[in-house]
Amino acid sequence: MEPCDTDLLVGWVRDQRRLTSLRLQRDRNGLRLAFYGRTSTVDFQDRASSQAWQREVAECVVAGRGEIVVEFFDAGYSRRLPWADRPEAAALLAALADPGRAFDAIVVGEYERAFFGDQLQQLLPLFHRHRVQLWLPETNGPLDLTDPAHRALLLMLGAQSRREVLRARHRVLSAMRAQVLEQGRHLGGRPPYGYRLVDAGPHPNRAHAMWGRRLHRLDLDPVTAPQVRWIFAQRLAGMSVASIARRLNERGVPCPSQADRRRNPHRHRGIWTVHTVASILANPRYTGRQVWNRQSTDPVARPGRVGRRRVVQRWNPIHEWVISKMIAHPPLVTERDFVAVQNIHAARPTQDGRFRRYQLAGLIRCGLCGRRMDAHWVHDRAGYRCRHGHTTGHPRQPGQAKNVYQREDHILAAISTRLAALGIDQAPPGTDAGTSHHPTRLAELLRTHRMTIVCDHTGWALTPNLPTTSGRSHEIMIA
Structure with a gap:
């Protein structure tokens, strides 16, 4: 009976493995090396050619002195990422600890x-x-840290690598800034809810145009654009953000993630939230102007994981935004109405002409869920509440914890009494001791010492601890 094709293939692999083992044994006096290479992108760089020229350079370095027996190559990862955050580099580091490494x-x-x-x-x-x-x-061989020339070269190469990244980053960001400011160009990314991407002609760079690259611009989406107009109109009419979200859910309007499932396969909730509506109301691109640099990403160290970092997204200050000088796409709201909507969030007088002041805003967190408690005006006085993530934009979940609510005057009185009992000076330096019990002074004291009030249904605590006049620290519980 003749062997099947699978048996032939297995035998051939076994023979190749034996030949490789014999060759390594024959060259046992030579140095065995692992090659590492990297390319930043896969869309604008050819991995095969980049990998080939780097491997060729490495082979020239070790020629006659050793042989490359294993290869690690990262594609699509920036050099700014630590080795632990690059898959192939991380695999190489893990292989170091193996006594039987190749x-x-x-x-x-x-x-x-x-x-x-x-x-x-x-x-x-x-x-x-x-x-x-x-x-x-660069050293034409192994790095020798006992050689002063090698140590100096190492410092120079590190600075040169950093300089190359910074220069490229500066050039790219400056070009993007100019393209948005002067041309109103769409620089990529998903279109905002209410818009769709349409063709805007060939790329202005002739070389890119010859390769078939084209520009895109924003145009109105006939299905979702009316919903954006409705959201702004309702907000201008005085409807709260939560009420707008609830009305959209009641009407069965698909939320942004449901309206564009191709770009949002990771979102499954499928309802309008307060955050979603607030994001639409705060997006200046609905005025027809192109806006860039509203957000940026920064690598942040991961707690407890040395050398490893994660990328987080943050909102840039408004003065860092880049807004086009011209109208770049059809507007869904006038600039006057957009600014009016933003001013609704600002402090404004009540019906009796007074402004509502919350002395402890941002200083109180819920001990049940960890959220920052909302300032809440009830019965003509300031207070703070936590609904544990529940909003009127969607129904309350069964079994959800009861709301936490406390009055501001009760909190301030309890804090003042407890601090005085512990012998903590409540008057900031240079102020009159008689004014130390003023609510503003107490709030300044808490912010100066970076203290947070944590509360639940049973009591309050101030964290972290404050030093007393005796030098000891106490946990300040306020029943």
């Missing part, structure tokens, strides 16, 4: 492709602990 040293095709800033200095102790050499094209 390599004795590491070689890279280019320093700037592998390291950024002082990343190498952070990795060198790990390499040294596992007795793994690092070979660089």
